[in-house]
Amino acid sequence: MECIFCAIANKSLVSRIIYEDAFSVAFLDITPRSKGMCLVIPKKHIEDFNQDMEIAKECFETALIVEQKIMKALKPLTVFIALLPSQVPHAHIRVYPVYEKEIPLIENKPIQTNDAELDEIAKKLKSVNIEKPKKNLEEPKPKEEKKEIIVEKKEKEDTSWIKRYFEVA
Numbered sequence: 004m005e006c007i008f009c010a011i012a013n014k015s016l017v018s019r020i021i022y023e024d025a026f027s028v029a030f031l032d033i034t035p036r037s038k039g040m041c042l043v044i045p046k047k048h049i050e051d052f053n054q055d056m057e058i059a060k061e062c063f064e065t066a067l068i069v070e071q072k073i074m075k076a077l078k079p080l081t082v083f084i085a086l087l088p089s090q091v092p093h094a095h096i097r098v099y100p101v102y103e104k105e106i107p108l109i110e111n112k113p114i115q116t117n118d119a120e121l122d123e124i125a126k127k128l129k130s131v132n133i134e135k136p137k138k139n140l141e142e143p144k145p146k147e148e149k150k151e152i153i154v155e156k157k158e159k160e161d162t163s164w165i166k167r168y169f170e171v172a
């Protein structure tokens with residue numbers, strides 16, 4: 004049987020995706036523990052984030068974007084971001100909006116919702132446009148030759164100064 008989160012990532016299973024990039028997908032949980040609860044998954048199938056730190060970083064960054072989207076669109080008191088043991092063997096981050104009436108938030112007790120409400124929340128979250136900062140993939144430019152010569156010359160001067168000092172002493 005295909006992994007359910009891989010199916011969501013490759014879109015063979017329809018979900019309410021609210022953010023997506025080359026490494027990760029964020030979508031609304033259909034059995035949310037609070038209004039607007041989302042899951043962030045890597046596109047690549049890994050069971051645990053420890054297996055790939057680069058993917059872990061990307062997914063955590065996505066979770067922070069989802070947090071900001073939720074704060075802007077749904078205005079909860081706060082947002083919890085959690086890694087919890089799960090039945091699904093595909094690494095995922097849970098992002099829970101927390102509202103006053105939902106404290107304490109109980110992980111094993113889904114709230115009541117319906118397709119229309121989930122569609123509306125997904126639309127709101129998608130409309131908040133937040134992107135990851137562009138990563139600078141260019142190699143740093145080598146120092147100009149002129150500067151390197153100066154550094155070298157200075158080092159020579161320093162050495163001779165130490166030498167002179169010991170000669171006098």
Ligand SMILES: [Zn+2]
Pocket residue numbers: 006007008009010047048049092093
């Ligand atoms: Zn998977």
